[in-house]
Amino acid sequence: MVKKSKSKIKKKKKSINKKIKRKIKKYATKYNAKIGCWNCDEIYTIKIVKGINVPEYLxxxxxxxxxxxxxxxxxxxEYKMEKEILRELILHTRLEQSHEVQHPPSDHSHYG
Incomplete structure (x- = not known):
């Protein structure tokens, strides 16, 4: 009696929800997001559906x-920050190596 009507209502709601989701996917607006490739250093923009953030999309x-x-x-x-950190580390190691070449450590100098 009453139970049958409730199950029909639930089925109708599910079908309506599916239709709404399809419409959202079909007519969803998109936004542009910048991404970078770690391998080839290419930077470009991609279009992502609103409601999904960039890390989730990736x-x-x-x-x-x-x-x-x-x-x-x-x-x-993240790409820009990691590349900057890597560049600083490379420069720092090069400076240390050039400093060691100019002033090699000697066995006779000691501290204390």
Missing amino acids: QTMNPKCRRCECKTLRIYA
């Missing part, structure tokens, strides 16, 4: 780079 879709077709894409802010 994890779920796992897109390939347009140039080298690798899967090392990162968010632009």
Whole structure:
């Protein structure tokens, strides 16, 4: 009696929800996001459906780079920061190596 009507209502709600989700996917607005490839240093923008953030998109879709077709894409802010840190580390090690060449450590000097 009453139970049958409730189950019909639930089925109708599910079908309506599916239709709404399809419409959202079909007419969803998109936004542009910058990403960078760690392998080839290519920076470009991609279009992402609103409601999904960039890290979530990169994890779920796992897109390939347009140039080298690798899967090392990162968010632009992270990409830029990591490249900057790497550049500083390389410069620091080069400075240390050049300093060691100019002033090699001697066995006769000691402290204390």
